[in-house]
Amino acid sequence: MDIGRRSVLKMSVVAGLGLMAPPLGLMRAWATPGRDGMAGTKTDAEWKAVTDGEWKTRLTREQYDVLRREATERPFSNAYHHSKTPGAYHCAGCDLKLFSSDTKYDSRTGWPSFWEPVSSDVVGTKTDFKLIYPRTEVHCARCVGHLGHIFKDGPPPTGLRYCINSAALSFHPA
Ligand code: FE
Numbered sequence: 001m002d003i004g005r006r007s008v009l010k011m012s013v014v015a016g017l018g019l020m021a022p023p024l025g026l027m028r029a030w031a032t033p034g035r036d037g038m039a040g041t042k043t044d045a046e047w048k049a050v051t052d053g054e055w056k057t058r059l060t061r062e063q064y065d066v067l068r069r070e071a072t073e074r075p076f077s078n079a080y081h082h083s084k085t086p087g088a089y090h091c092a093g094c095d096l097k098l099f100s101s102d103t104k105y106d107s108r109t110g111w112p113s114f115w116e117p118v119s120s121d122v123v124g125t126k127t128d129f130k131l132i133y134p135r136t137e138v139h140c141a142r143c144v145g146h147l148g149h150i151f152k153d154g155p156p157p158t159g160l161r162y163c164i165n166s167a168a169l170s171f172h173p174a
Contacts, residue, residue, distance in 0.1 A: 047094045047143040059093065066167040067093045067145035070130075070137070075110025078166035083112070086174040092167065094143035098122050099162070101174070107154075107161055112169065114162040115154045123162075125150065138162060 042050070050058075055068050065071035075081070080089070089099040089112070099114045107113035117123045121141060128137035128149065136150040147168045154161035 042094070044142055050143065055093070060167075062167045063092050066165045067140075067143075067147075070128075070146040071165075072148075073111075073165045073167050078111065080112040080166040080169060080171060081110050082106075083171070085171070088118070088172045088174070089114075089164075089169045090172055091140040091143060091145055091147075092170045093140060093145035095170065096122055096140055096142045097172075098140065098147070098169070099164070105155055107163070109161075109163060111148065112164050112166055113154070114164065115156075115158045115160055117162065123147065138164075140168075 052068065055064055059067060062073065066073060084101070084104075086101045088097050088101070089104075090097050097118055099112075099116075100118055103114045103116045105113055105115060123138050124141045124144070126137050126139070128135045138147050138150050139145060140147060145168060146165075148162065148164040151161045151163060152159060
């Protein structure tokens with residue numbers, strides 16, 4: 001418990017220093033790639049209350065841009081679009097298990113694509129009007145990190161394509 005409190009305090013101090021450091025973009029130290037978000041250290045409510053400053057210390061720049069700013073990574077050059085390795089794909093923000101390799105398929109879009117999440121309650125959706133036409137945005141139900149979008153051109157049995165950014169995922173081999 002003490003260690004947990006100290007970590008929180010340390011992160012608050014780091015976040016505070018980040019706010020004081022001018023200019024922000026040049027002074028910020030981003031997390032190293034591959035960090036899984038320290039699963040199990042927060043309750044669901046605490047995950048939703050993580051501040052923007054703390055996300056900046058927990059995530060890599062690319063993870064932050066996708067998960068917290070709804071950026072879309074480039075197709076075909078991302079980590080998991082072509083992977084067929086058996087295992088589970090977790091949220092890169094809070095480590096919640098989101099997708100299984102069993103429901104991954106090659107959509108030829110250049111992004112990891114799944115026809116179903118591991119359970120309907122691990123993701124949430126909202127309508128996104130960033131492009132001319134409305135799209136269904138999909139995010140992690142626990143930390144509300146942006147994952148990608150859902151389209152209705154997927155394979156059976158759902159007919160859905162969960163088009164997910166690799167940067168929003170962390171892969172756990174089976
Ligand atoms: Fe999450």
